[in-house]
Amino acid sequence: MAKANVKEQIVSTSLDLLHSKGFNATSVQDITDAAGVRKGSFYNHFTSKEALGLEVVQRYLAAVGELAAVLHDGTLAPRARLQQYFERMIAGNAANDFHCGCLLGNFSTELSNQIPAMRSAIQQAFAGSAAVMAAVIAEGQRDGSIRSSVPAAELAAFVNDAWQGAVLRTKAEQSREPLDRFARMMLDIILS
């Protein structure tokens, strides 16, 4: 396998493994076995499992970013953008039978107290996501379709936090109900 392909194979395999099993439950050996590459080749590409973990987070964020493109779709009303974004995120959870949760949420609980560079990456990702959502909410507040009694940034941060809680519960329950409940409460109560 060419060198670039080995690295790509390790990252894409690790995204699945770390998302489904978690960081500490997955060894470098698990990763190289699953990727079908020699264990020694891992350290040609990554200085540590932590370095790989940081790259996997960026890969995950790129995938979520594609789902989040709808938040920038000016042909849709602000509420519809938020609704469709979370419908896509729920479909993403359905694709793994609600067993894996959100990689960022998983790493928040497992690693943010253990790996400072991971905590920084997670904080940046959450801040970026909240900023995009706050802009959509502010637009809805201006056109009167979203509650204006709470600042857009506060609503966006709370919606993001509550989403993480819903995903955590969905993983614990292995059921979509917490995600559907989140969507109902967001649309009918929090934003309305």
Place this chain on the structure above:
Amino acid sequence: MAKANVKEQIVSTSLDLLHSKGFNATSVQDITDAAGVRKGSFYNHFTSKEALGLEVVQRYLAAVGELAAVLHDGTLAPRARLQQYFERMIAGNAANDFHCGCLLGNFSTELSNQIPAMRSAIQQAFAGSAAVMAAVIAEGQRDGSIRSSVPAAELAAFVNDAWQGAVLRTKAEQSREPLDRFARMMLDIILS
């Protein structure tokens, strides 16, 4: 150390270690070293680290149950009971500088896809907590102090989910702000 004391020493030490470092990042050796007991003695008391983890969850739930006693305090109005309960839970997070999160939430993301017995224990704990909260909310709906446009069980489940999200974010941010935001949104918007 007497046999009962060794077991107690292992459980209480493990509660701290598993809460702060996580399950998979903590080895049996870490636990016996921190507890000051021989490694071999661990298996006199526990068939596996998983069995210890289940006992640690019950110990954690007993501690949370003490904080939750206020939810049963009939001398307080329903909203005040909920407010004081979450104030106590926030103080619990403050006691570890917002670094540890909720043990149930941590294990939900780290273990519910890995250890079926742990997933069952977590599901039971969440269901029990939601039932107690639903009863308080239903009482507030009857006296008109809590929104009645959403069934008490749905409100309670959402409040519990959103709390887990707030705690997850608090751990990622190592800041109390997500917990204060949760309390504001719960009292001013979700229940009102």
